[in-house]
Amino acid sequence: MGKKKGQRKEHIYKVAQNLFRERGYAATSMRDLATAVGIEAASLYNHIRSKEEILQGICADIANQFFLALNPIKELDLTADQKLKRAIHAHIQVITNNLDASAVFLHEWRFLSEPFLSEFKTMRSNYEADYVQIIEKGIEEGVFKTIDPKFYCLTLFSSLNWIYEWYKPDGKFTVYEISKQLSHLLLNGIRKTEIV
Amino acid sequence: MGKKKGQRKEHIYKVAQNLFRERGYAATSMRDLATAVGIEAASLYNHIRSKEEILQGICADIANQFFLALNPIKELDLTADQKLKRAIHAHIQVITNNLDASAVFLHEWRFLSEPFLSEFKTMRSNYEADYVQIIEKGIEEGVFKTIDPKFYCLTLFSSLNWIYEWYKPDGKFTVYEISKQLSHLLLNGIRKTEIV
DNA sequence: CCTACCGATCGGTAGG
DNA sequence: CCTACCGATCGGTAGG
Numbered sequence: 235m236g237k238k239k240g241q242r243k244e245h246i247y248k249v250a251q252n253l254f255r256e257r258g259y260a261a262t263s264m265r266d267l268a269t270a271v272g273i274e275a276a277s278l279y280n281h282i283r284s285k286e287e288i289l290q291g292i293c294a295d296i297a298n299q300f301f302l303a304l305n306p307i308k309e310l311d312l313t314a315d316q317k318l319k320r321a322i323h324a325h326i327q328v329i330t331n332n333l334d335a336s337a338v339f340l341h342e343w344r345f346l347s348e349p350f351l352s353e354f355k356t357m358r359s360n361y362e363a364d365y366v367q368i369i370e371k372g373i374e375e376g377v378f379k380t381i382d383p384k385f386y387c388l389t390l391f392s393s394l395n396w397i398y399e400w401y402k403p404d405g406k407f408t409v410y411e412i413s414k415q416l417s418h419l420l421l422n423g424i425r426k427t428e429i430v
Numbered sequence: 431m432g433k434k435k436g437q438r439k440e441h442i443y444k445v446a447q448n449l450f451r452e453r454g455y456a457a458t459s460m461r462d463l464a465t466a467v468g469i470e471a472a473s474l475y476n477h478i479r480s481k482e483e484i485l486q487g488i489c490a491d492i493a494n495q496f497f498l499a500l501n502p503i504k505e506l507d508l509t510a511d512q513k514l515k516r517a518i519h520a521h522i523q524v525i526t527n528n529l530d531a532s533a534v535f536l537h538e539w540r541f542l543s544e545p546f547l548s549e550f551k552t553m554r555s556n557y558e559a560d561y562v563q564i565i566e567k568g569i570e571e572g573v574f575k576t577i578d579p580k581f582y583c584l585t586l587f588s589s590l591n592w593i594y595e596w597y598k599p600d601g602k603f604t605v606y607e608i609s610k611q612l613s614h615l616l617l618n619g620i621r622k623t624e625i626v
Numbered sequence: 627c628c629t630a631c632c633g634a635t636c637g638g639t640a641g642g
Numbered sequence: 643c644c645t646a647c648c649g650a651t652c653g654g655t656a657g658g
């Protein structure tokens with residue numbers, strides 16, 4: 235019984251992730267969601283408390299996954315560029331394993347109400363700070379150029395967080411190839427002979 | 431008289447750009463817009479035909495600006511990396527000169543109805559194709575590594591199109607500095623010694 | 627540019 | 643999980 239109800243809830247979340255991604259959170263009605271699930275709108279409330287609860291669940295889940303992927307890498311005894319490579323790979327894996335949910339996480343978080351909105355922003359700041367730290371260490375070690383760490387970090391994330399837009403699980407690139415090429419590009423650029 | 435009405439319309443568009451960016455197109459009501467403008471909701475319709483007409487206007491305007499900025503550069507007799515640098519600078523200028531409108535253009539276009547939606551997608555494809563062409567030429571010329579042009583292009587745009595999120599006109603970086611640093615980063619990476 | 631109002635749809639609840 | 647329904651709000655119109 236409890237198991238069956240959990241499965242249904244799971245299903246509602248999966249469908250919601252897809253609809254919120256495709257149409258946006260605000261433009262997706264509970265009737266849209268119910269129809270896609272195959273039940274009446276009122277019946278949704280036997281499984282979830284509110285529309286926003288679904289959004290909260292999606293955002294918390296993805297946030298958690300990002301930290302679970304990054305935390306072990308932080309402790310490793312590696313040079314900054316190797317550490318950054320691993321972090322990039324971990325981040326890409328979370329996105330490609332959760333295409334719909336990642337898209338919602340990245341674009342629909344602004345519809346969270348307090349205190350979830352503030353929690354989200356704090357969490358995101360912490361995550362970015364971890365990356366900034368790796369980059370700062372790399373500059374100290376002389377592995378990286380003396381670029382502004384925050385600026386580099388924003389550029390890096392923009393590239394990583396765009397992947398859900400074009401990545402296809404059965405496309406021409408594997409996750410490993412994307413990760414390798416993106417790391418290479420952002421670490422070494424595309425120009426053959428560097429002009430200083 | 432006609433001039434006064436045009437000014438009001440202009441003002442409605444400016445306010446709409448800001449609201450659509452902050453709250454999203456779907457979550458912004460015509461009453462929100464009217465209140466922010468300082469009139470009643472019904473009065474908006476003396477200046478605009480519909481909510482979507484505003485979105486269409488914003489998207490068309492920004493699309494036009496991107497092409498106006500890029501077209502003259504395409505004809506120039508420059509190496510691919512120099513041409514790409516100029517294109518990047520032009521693209522960044524359009525975004526930083528139209529922060530609200532660019533954000534709407536980049537994220538709210540999916541609420542366009544047909545035929546505007548199809549027109550938008552075609553236009554965007556053409557713009558991307560212009561960049562791909564520059565990159566392909568650079569690979570032929572031996573200026574660029576043999577990276578996948580489409581892949582590089584997507585990464586490039588993701589970095590450029592993220593700028594509106596953090597750029598502040600009175601911030602620590604000028605538009606010229608951002609453009610220079612971003613070109614440098616994406617052309618040369620951040621690693622000091624390239625590992626092949 | 628306003629008041630007054632339209633039908634449609636919204637998130638959610640009552641009660642079974 | 644359903645039928646029936648709530649008050650609120652939506653984009654937009656009529657008429658002045």
